[in-house]
Each structure stands twice: as structure tokens, then as C-alpha cells.
Amino acid sequence: MSDPHSSAPAAESQAHASTDHGHGSYLLHARPYFMVGAALFIFTGITVALSYVDFDHLFNSHGMNIKIGMAVATFKVCLVGAWFMHLKQEKGTIWRPLLFTFFFCLGLFLLCLLAYTDPIQTTSHPLH
Amino acid sequence: MEIPYTVRPRPDTGLANPKLGIWLFIASEVMLFGGLFAGYIFMRLGAEPWMWPHGWLNVPVGTFNTFVLIASSVTIILSWEALKMRNYKAYKVWLALTWICGLLFLAVKLSYEWPAKFNHFGAYIKKEAAEKYEPFLGNEGPDGRLFRGLAPRLFISGHLTHQHSGESKAEFKAREHKAWADLKDPSVKTIQIDALDEENGNNPKSPEHDRAHFIPRDTVHMHEPVILQKSDLIYGYGPFYPKLNTYLACYFMITGLHGLHVLGGCIVFIYFWLNIKGGSLLYHTNHPQLCNRIEVAGLFWHLVDLVWIFVFPIFYLL
Numbered sequence: 001m002s003d004p005h006s007s008a009p010a011a012e013s014q015a016h017a018s019t020d021h022g023h024g025s026y027l028l029h030a031r032p033y034f035m036v037g038a039a040l041f042i043f044t045g046i047t048v049a050l051s052y053v054d055f056d057h058l059f060n061s062h063g064m065n066i067k068i069g070m071a072v073a074t075f076k077v078c079l080v081g082a083w084f085m086h087l088k089q090e091k092g093t094i095w096r097p098l099l100f101t102f103f104f105c106l107g108l109f110l111l112c113l114l115a116y117t118d119p120i121q122t123t124s125h126p127l128h
Numbered sequence: 129m130e131i132p133y134t135v136r137p138r139p140d141t142g143l144a145n146p147k148l149g150i151w152l153f154i155a156s157e158v159m160l161f162g163g164l165f166a167g168y169i170f171m172r173l174g175a176e177p178w179m180w181p182h183g184w185l186n187v188p189v190g191t192f193n194t195f196v197l198i199a200s201s202v203t204i205i206l207s208w209e210a211l212k213m214r215n216y217k218a219y220k221v222w223l224a225l226t227w228i229c230g231l232l233f234l235a236v237k238l239s240y241e242w243p244a245k246f247n248h249f250g251a252y253i254k255k256e257a258a259e260k261y262e263p264f265l266g267n268e269g270p271d272g273r274l275f276r277g278l279a280p281r282l283f284i285s286g287h288l289t290h291q292h293s294g295e296s297k298a299e300f301k302a303r304e305h306k307a308w309a310d311l312k313d314p315s316v317k318t319i320q321i322d323a324l325d326e327e328n329g330n331n332p333k334s335p336e337h338d339r340a341h342f343i344p345r346d347t348v349h350m351h352e353p354v355i356l357q358k359s360d361l362i363y364g365y366g367p368f369y370p371k372l373n374t375y376l377a378c379y380f381m382i383t384g385l386h387g388l389h390v391l392g393g394c395i396v397f398i399y400f401w402l403n404i405k406g407g408s409l410l411y412h413t414n415h416p417q418l419c420n421r422i423e424v425a426g427l428f429w430h431l432v433d434l435v436w437i438f439v440f441p442i443f444y445l446l
Contacts, residue, residue: 025213026206026218036202044195065446077434097152098158100155101156102158105162105166108162111166112166
């Protein structure tokens with residue numbers, strides 16, 4: 001959670017250490033967080049509402065509800081990552097390992113889909 | 129020995145050590161939960177359509193818990209902002225709200241959601257015996273599930289016992305205890321169910337039961353108890369424990385692990401909140417270090433929130 005208003009949070013903290021800011025002034029900085037929090041509340045409601053719409057039937061395609069539900073969840077996760085975790089202004093040192101894990105996870109999901117589209121029908125064990 | 133770079137950034141990484149450490153930890157956690165979600169998807173895609181349950185979890189309660197966790201994500205960041213701005217009182221209040229939200233989340237899960245599952249009975253009927261239980265399954269006939277192009281329902285669930293009018297709580301508990309004991313007793317060949325879930329007990333052929341409902345519906349108290357032959361059931365029947373089916377195994381595994389993370393986060397926040405050496409007293413002795421501690425714990429807490437954002441739709445809604 002590095003400070004969105006500074007690139008050196010620790011140094012700024014030390015600078016603040018000698019002064020006492022007025023009560024409530026932190027709320028001015030916190031406005032975006034309230035807005036993101038409100039957006040997350042709203043999108044949670046949207047996720048619940050969308051789950052009761054039969055998109056599979058509407059688009060005549062299997063798994064549409066899951067795809068749409070996951071798309072909304074991914075958007076919410078992006079909001080948390082970008083704003084609450086301040087990833088949108090983080091350094092490459094943090095991004096690089098995260099990108100690795102992202103691609104490994106993607107690989108895991110891909111393996112599941114491959115197994116689904118090309119399932120093992122039988123074994124070569126002599127007893128089977 | 130003094131640990132270097134707990135506050136100031138290291139020249140080579142450009143980050144303070146705790147921050148780099150927590151991000152590497154978060155990366156490993158993403159892999160852990162990513163693996164579990166991948167396993168869940170693998171099993172769900174491979175399951176026969178009628179084996180994968182929908183609408184077993186209480187959506188309003190799950191939604192409430194989601195709101196609680198999102199609110200705690202906001203409060204922890206406000207706590208950190210207040211701390212950086214040297215507003216000690218606000219820091220303490222927001223931090224307290226954060227761990228209260230965390231404990232509230234756990235309380236709902238452990239005192240309501242999980243116990244409700246442990247009191248519920250469920251059984252899968254063998255395909256060859258389905259006809260015997262057709263009045264509770266609603267598959268056959270012109271308005272049955274098969275006619276509507278749906279997978280057959282082969283699952284019966286409800287409560288083994290319910291309290292009769294005029295029956296004392298102690299008598300009911302004794303009867304309930306015996307019913308669960310009979311379930312495990314191999315010499316008892318039948319199972320008696322007093323109350324069925326809506327889709328089994330109240331016109332199972334109704335299209336109303338084709339989709340999950342937002343507000344969970346009551347069980348239907350049967351005039352005559354429903355008798356199941358144990359030999360007609362697939363192994364694993366009993367309370368809604370992980371062994372009943374893959375869905376419940378995944379549900380308890382993933383929400384349990386997530387709950388442990390919530391508990392861990394709460395313990396850390398309470399530690400920082402207390403007026404002890406490594407906690408809030410640092411405000412007076414080493415303010416920047418306390419800021420970093422809250423920042424790092426906050427990042428972990430956002431991960432906990434992030435995981436729940438996926439858990440909620442996957443298990444409760446889809």
C-alpha cells in the first residue's frame with residue numbers, strides 16, 4: 001500500500017513523524033478508497049443479480065453465466081489490486097513475480113480446459 | 129541484531145524488505161489458491177450434470193459476508209492513511225473496525241453457515257432405485273425434469289427429525305441423536321426423514337425448482353416420514369460433510385483455508401492494535417515502522433478480500 005501521493009512512503013512517514021496533522025485531513029486522501037469501496041459494493045450486488053439471469057438460455061451457449069460472473073469478479077479484483085494494493089503505481093520488482101504467478105495460474109486453468117476437451121477415456125493398465 | 133531496511137528502501141530493489149517479502153508471499157498465495165480453484169474447475173467440468181449442486185448455500189448470508197470483507201478492506205486502508213497523517217485516534221478506530229469485521233465474518237461462517245450444513249441430511253439415490261423414490265424426485269411424466277430436458281434429480285435431502293409440537297427440547301435432542309446414530313449402525317437398514325427440502329417435498333416437478341433461489345426456502349414437514357433403504361443409496365450419505373460430494377469437499381476446503389487466513393489477519397491486527405511494544409506503542413517510538421507494519425498487513429488483508437471475491441460467486445451463485 002504505497003502512498004498514492006508519494007513514491008517514498010517510508011520517508012514521508014518519517015517527515016510526518018515530527019508534525020501532527022489536523023484530525024480528519026486523512027479523509028481527503030481517502031476519498032478514492034471510499035469510491036472504490038462503493039463500486040465494489042455495487043458490483044457485488046450486480047454479481048448476485050446477474051446470477052439469476054439465465055444467460056446460457058439467452059445466448060444459447062453453455063457456461064455463459066459462469067463466464068459473465070467471472071468477468072465481473074475479475075473486474076472487482078482489478079479494482080482491489082489497482083487501488084487498495086496500489087499496483088497501478090508499483091515498481092517492476094513487484095510486477096515481475098506477480099506476472100510469473102499470473103501466467104502459471106493461467107497455465108493451470110488451461111490444463112483443466114485441455115483435460116475437459118480431451119478427457120482420458122481408458123487406462124492402459126492390463127487389469128482394466 | 130538490527131534487521132536492515134525495515135523502513136528505508138533497499139538501494140538494489142528500491143523497496144523496503146517487508147514490502148518485497150509480503151509481495152513474494154502474496155505471489156505464492158495466488159499460486160496456492162489458483163491451484164485450488166483450478167482443481168475445483170477440473171472436478172466441476174468433469175462431474176455428471178446432476179451431481180453438481182446449486183443453491184445449497186445461503187446467498188443473502190454470503191452477500192452480507194462479502195460486504196463485511198469489502199468494508200474491512202476499506203477500513204484497513206483508512207487506518208493506514210490516518211496513521212501516516214499522525215491521527216492516532218482515527219488509526220485505532222479504523223484498525224479496530226477492521227478486525228471486528230474479520231471476526232464478524234468468521235462468526236457468521238462458524239456459528240451459522242457451517243453448522244447449518246452439519247445438521248442437514250443428504251443422500252444420492254442409485255440410478256436403478258430412482259423409480260422407488262420418484263414422488264420425491266420428479267423426473268418422470270409429461271411435466272417431469274426429463275421431459276423439460278434437464279438432468280435427472282437423484283438427490284434427496286432434508287432433516288432427519290424436527291421438533292413436534294408438545295415435545296420438549298431434551299426429548300427432541302434425544303430423538304435426533306438416535307436418528308444420527310442409526311445412520312451409522314449397519315444393523316439398521318432404513319433411514320427415516322421427517323422433513324424434506326422444498327425441491328423434494330413440495331411438488332418436485334415444479335419448474336420453480338429448476339434454478340437456485342436467492343432466499344433459501346424452508347424444509348417441508350412430511351405428514352408421514354419418508355423411508356429410504358440404505359441399500360438404495362450411494363455411499364457417503366449423511367450430513368452435509370465433505371465426504372457427501374465433491375462440491376462440499378471443495379467448499380469446506382477452500383472456505384476453511386480462506387477462514388484460516390482471515391483468522392491470521394485478525395490476530396495480526398489485534399496485535400498491532402494493542403498498546404504493546406510491537407503494536408501501537410510503536411507509534412511513539414518508531415512511527416515509520418508501525419506505518420510499514422500496517423501497510424504490509426493491509427496488503428495481506430486485501431489478498432484475503434481478493435480471494436473471497438472469487439469464492440463467493442463460484443460457490444454461492446454459479
